Amino acid sequence: MAVGKNIRTYFQGTWHDGDVSVMRAADHGAWLGSTVFDGARFVNGLAPDLWAHCARVNRSAEALMLRPTVSTEEMVQIVWEGLGAYAEGAAVYIRPMYWGIGGDKTAIVPSEDQTGFAICLEEIPMAPESATTTLGRTRFRRPVMEDAVVNAKAGCLYPNNARMLAEVHARGFGNALVADAMGNVAESATANVFMVKDGVTFTPIANGT
Missing domain, CATH: 3.30.470.10 (Aminotransferase class 4, branched-chain amino acid transferase, N-terminal domain)
Structure with a gap:
């Protein structure tokens, strides 16, 4: 493609x-x-x-x-x-x-x-520095090792990302904010995610999902 x-x-x-x-x-x-x-x-x-x-x-x-x-x-x-x-x-x-x-x-x-x-x-050109998007939560979650080959960047993992995106696009959002199996913020459907509050950067804990 x-x-x-x-x-x-x-x-x-x-x-x-x-x-x-x-x-x-x-x-x-x-x-x-x-x-x-x-x-x-x-x-x-x-x-x-x-x-x-x-x-x-x-x-x-x-x-x-x-x-x-x-x-x-x-x-x-x-x-x-x-x-x-x-x-x-x-x-x-x-x-x-x-x-x-x-x-x-x-x-x-x-x-x-x-x-x-x-x-x-x-x-493929890089996204402009001024690019923004909106995030919507999705009911689909990141799998764990017992469910899928999360220790690989494998093509078989991406249909899950696709249904995340399709779900939030239908609600008018640009990307999906994805949780891990425990409900903690993991990443977006297409990129890493982090938050800055009071000058401190927070990232999700790497937990094998």
């Missing part, structure tokens, strides 16, 4: 111009949801958190029982090669991703024999 422009795709060892097809209908990720990704930013010629995002996508793959096939260091190098085709002032969203291809004898557990890997670079 392209939301920006000027897309480049790294797949099967080389960079391609455009939004290249990378997954087949019978791949484990296509029909059983074993997909993980991460999102870093290239802005003003810099990608300050690129290594951390590449490291996290490898951890996410392991959480979904997928075997990472590209080291963090190699992934960072591949991304920088791909970014070389963009203008210096371009704002680029960087998405490395893995998905399952085969399954075990039950088909449910992804096989470690083969893992799909791609990187998608997409030119």
